[in-house]
Amino acid sequence: MKFLSLLLTLLTAAVCAVAYTNPVVDASTPDPWMQLWNGNYYLTFTTGGDVTIYRCSSLTNCHSPASKSVFTPASNTLYALWAPELHDVNGNWYIFFAAQDHNDNSDNQNHHMYVLKGPASTAAPDSDNYSFVAKVSGISAWAIDGTVFTLNNQLYMVYSGWPAGDTSSLNQHLFITQLSNDASGAPTVGGSAVEIAAPQYDWETFTDSGGTKHAINEGPAFLSRNGFNGILFSGCASWSSCYSIGVLEFTGSDPMSASSWTKWSDRWWQSNPNGPYGTGHCSMTTSADGTQDWMVFHATSTSYTGNESGTPGWNGRLARTQIISFDSNGKPVGGWPIADGSTQGDPA
Ligand SMILES: *[C@@H]1O[C@H](CO)[C@@H](O)[C@H](O)[C@H]1NC(C)=O
Numbered sequence: 217m218k219f220l221s222l223l224l225t226l227l228t229a230a231v232c233a234v235a236y237t238n239p240v241v242d243a244s245t246p247d248p249w250m251q252l253w254n255g256n257y258y259l260t261f262t263t264g265g266d267v268t269i270y271r272c273s274s275l276t277n278c279h280s281p282a283s284k285s286v287f288t289p290a291s292n293t294l295y296a297l298w299a300p301e302l303h304d305v306n307g308n309w310y311i312f313f314a315a316q317d318h319n320d321n322s323d324n325q326n327h328h329m330y331v332l333k334g335p336a337s338t339a340a341p342d343s344d345n346y347s348f349v350a351k352v353s354g355i356s357a358w359a360i361d362g363t364v365f366t367l368n369n370q371l372y373m374v375y376s377g378w379p380a381g382d383t384s385s386l387n388q389h390l391f392i393t394q395l396s397n398d399a400s401g402a403p404t405v406g407g408s409a410v411e412i413a414a415p416q417y418d419w420e421t422f423t424d425s426g427g428t429k430h431a432i433n434e435g436p437a438f439l440s441r442n443g444f445n446g447i448l449f450s451g452c453a454s455w456s457s458c459y460s461i462g463v464l465e466f467t468g469s470d471p472m473s474a475s476s477w478t479k480w481s482d483r484w485w486q487s488n489p490n491g492p493y494g495t496g497h498c499s500m501t502t503s504a505d506g507t508q509d510w511m512v513f514h515a516t517s518t519s520y521t522g523n524e525s526g527t528p529g530w531n532g533r534l535a536r537t538q539i540i541s542f543d544s545n546g547k548p549v550g551g552w553p554i555a556d557g558s559t560q561g562d563p564a
């Protein structure tokens with residue numbers, strides 16, 4: 217009996233440790249944000265009309281997730297909800313997302329960052345609905361993809377915004393603002409924002425079929441590990457296979473100073489030449505035991521130039537995940553995604 221149960225335990229361990237394949241979801245999950253809580257993985261992503269949390273079976277298996285729509289805006293209030301991110305701040309779950317306060321999808325000019333409040337973070341992030349708190353104050357210009365993180369004991373938001381005075385919708389830079397609490401204790405108060413990155417390399421730009429150049433830095437996600445601090449961000453066009461991830465390393469002392477951030481010249485993560493393609497908008501998480509760093513990002517199984525009419529490159533963006541290692545200098549090692557369907561070792 218004892219031998220049998222030992223055998224069963226070993227067999228189960230062997231089966232569980234075997235492997236996974238990408239993608240880890242079955243349905244479209246653009247801008248995937250993965251949050252680990254109490255051994256479970258919770259995924260948020262752009263649905264457009266609401267904020268939905270998927271509870272995945274594991275980091276590498278989100279094929280039949282429990283799903284809960286935790287926030288649907290009242291009619292005629294917010295539109296085009298993009299890139300919701302789940303964060304534990306001050307012992308509570310908050311979701312940060314971008315939305316328009318006008319129904320003007322044609323010009324996208326009213327996207328700003330908003331905050332939702334959920335349950336206390338002693339409970340699962342999908343254990344209750346989320347209530348609307350406020351627009352993040354202090355950011356006057358267009359803003360999307362805001363992510364929050366603590367650095368030197370201060371909470372910051374980094375977001376993708378239009379440069380001052382530029383409403384062409386062709387240029388997106390990265391900005392940082394300090395985030396503090398409103399009277400209710402919710403982190404909604406931004407200070408004056410500082411630009412910390414602008415597209416400066418060819419890989420960050422895209423020329424469309426009309427010959428117009430788009431220069432885009434967006435989708436920031438903070439990575440802090442063993443002395444390395446930096447922002448992984450996406451460059452080029454999200455509707456093209458050129459969509460890639462770059463690194464903006466924190467090399468100074470004051471996060472609010474542009475000179476404290478150093479952009480790596482080469483893209484760090486890009487399409488696999490044989491697919492998947494258009495890899496971007498990542499989030500960072502760890503194996504359930506905390507020992508390994510894993511990146512979750514979206515990609516497409518079809519290649520797109522970005523010049524196709526109707527931007528089909530925005531369809532079929534599914535979440536993939538992959539382990540990230542660090543080199544002997546402590547820098548994250550980039551590359552490209554494993555081929556879809558190719559089996560890889562599961563997280564620790
Ligand atoms: C959340 O909202 C839904 C829809 O309004 C409601 O049915 C449900 O009872 C609410 N509460 C929880 C804990 O899900």
Ligand SMILES: *[C@@H]1O[C@H](CO)[C@@H](O)[C@H](O)[C@H]1NC(C)=O
Pocket residue numbers: 423424425426427521522523
């Ligand atoms: C898209 O079309 C423009 C204009 O013809 C061209 O310059 C650009 O290289 C094309 N992009 C790709 C990725 O094919």
